[in-house]
Every structure is written in C-alpha cells, then in structure tokens.
Amino acid sequence: MSENTIQVRINQTTYTLPQGATLADAVTAVGIQPPFAAAVNLQFVPRGQYAQHALVNQDQIELIAPITGG
C-alpha cells in the first residue's frame, strides 16, 4: 500500500483502492450486479449515498444480495 492508496476488505477479500475512493468505487471494483445492498463497518449505507461515502483505510465493506431463506 502506497501513500496514494488504501486497503479495504470487501466481502472478506482485500482490495487496494486510491485515496479518496468512495463506496461507489468499491462497488465498481467488485463488479456486483443489482439487486444488492451495502454496509460499511456494520452500518447500512443507502444506495443513493454510495458516491458520497468516502472510504478510509481498513474499512470493512459488505455487499449482499438476495438468496433463498427460511
């Protein structure tokens, strides 16, 4: 990791993103297709706020999608 990058965990996999990256950048990096929802450090982030939600080093990001359930 350089001074110009941050490391974040997305669905338990480490990604290196540029400093100033947002949640929208993280979503793009993973390539997840809708429908899905996001949380950063166990806090829900509404879809409309991805581009404004700045990430910091070591953020834990969860991107989850529908599956079967009981």
Added chain:
Amino acid sequence: MTIHDLTPDPLVLYGEHFASRLMLGTSRYPSPSVLLKAIETASPAMLTASLRRQTGSGGEASQSFWNLLRQANVPVLPNTAGCHSVQEAITTAEMAREVFETDWIKLELIGDDYTLQPDTLNLPEAASRLVKSGFKVLPYTTDDLVLCQRLVDVGCQAVMPWAAPIGTGKGPINPHALRSLRERLNVPMIVDAGLGLPSHACQVMEWGYDAVLLNTAVALAQNPVSMARAFADAVNAGRAAYLSGAMQAQDSAQPSTPVLGTPFWHQA
C-alpha cells in the same frame, strides 16, 4: 391498509390482510422449478428470503432467485438469519428493506449455533429498535410467555414462537407451552420452525395459532409440490376446526346412535 385478498377469514398482520395462513420458506428445494411449483400449489401468504455475500458464481444464483421471486408474485418476508448481535440484525434488516423494497422483516437473532435458539435476552431490544425504524417485525422466538409478552410490549404486532428447533421436523415439543401462550397473548401468532408433518401444522392451528411458517418440511419431502399442497390443506383444516369449536373430550363412552328404540334391547 393493504388487502391482498377479500377472503372471509383473512390473516391480519400489521393491518394487512392475507388470504393464506401458510408462510413458506424458499431454501433447500431440489431445484428452482420445484420451488416455484410448490409456491404455485400452496399459494402462501408470504415467502421468506435472505441476503448473503455475493461470491464467485453466486451472482448468477442470486439473480436467478430474484427473478423467481418476481415471477412468484408473492409478498416477500426477508429474514435476518445468521445474525448474532442486535446491530447485525438491524443492519441486515435495513439492507433487506432496500433490496426487497419491503418493511416486513422476520427477526432472527441467534443465541446458540447448535440449537439455533433465539437470543432471548437481546431479542426485545432488537425488535424495539426495528419497530421504531418503521419495520413490521415478525420475531422468531421461543415459546416463553414472558419473552413473547415483552416483544408485544415493545411494539411487535405478532410473534412467531418455534415448535421445535429449526429444521428438526419434530413438531411441537412442548404443547403445554404453546397452548398456554396462545391462551395468554391476544396478538396474531405464527408457529415458526420445527414442523415436520401436515398434522403438526393442523394441530397448532386447532390450538388457535393464526398461521404457520415452514420450509424444510416441504423442501426435503420426496415430493415437495405434493407436500406443499398437504400443508396448505392441513392449515386450512386446522383453522376451520378452531373456528368450529371442538367438542370437549370425555372420559366415558357416549353412544353416537340413539339408544331409544334399539331392537332386541332387554328382550330376554
């Protein structure tokens, strides 16, 4: 008020009316097509669904399931399965609300991984915070009367006690507790988890429960579609029996056929 069907005896939850008193899980079926046929056969009030991390080929499976839900056109009840803390459950519920575009949430807060028993100490706090956030909370709970009362106290308009641990199919393992609970609480109650046979579903409906929620008993049947029908029929039969008012059991035999006029009676 949303009216899903103008049935004469609807299930009413949070002011919404449902024609069916059966709720069906969507997991563990042999195939998506079998699941869809089971849904079409049972016509459930709601379908449960969940959220998980998308990894590898999981994206295709998720998209396929999403399309199936849209095709089924049945209200979705997302769950918080696997959550072990209040914050996990709340965040998962918020994510589910956005994905499934619904305020309904089946609140699962697991306290023990072996029995999948709910975290009874923290369940009311989770339910309270979700209710305050506008969710229509259906909490998966044990059959503990005081706990269920607390859930009602914090704003749950219905509760979902287990019959037995999830996926066991044992049927009601503590009939006394379930019957006492039904007699003491005056809110809609749905028996969730542990049912294995249609007779189990019929039994709890006869006791006055308002609905049942099940998954494995249908999904793991040799013929899930036929079993879905059997459970739907059992739920209807149990409900009809409850509304009909069952006779009181007697210790001594009572002849069904009138004794008066019996031929050869005391002839000797």
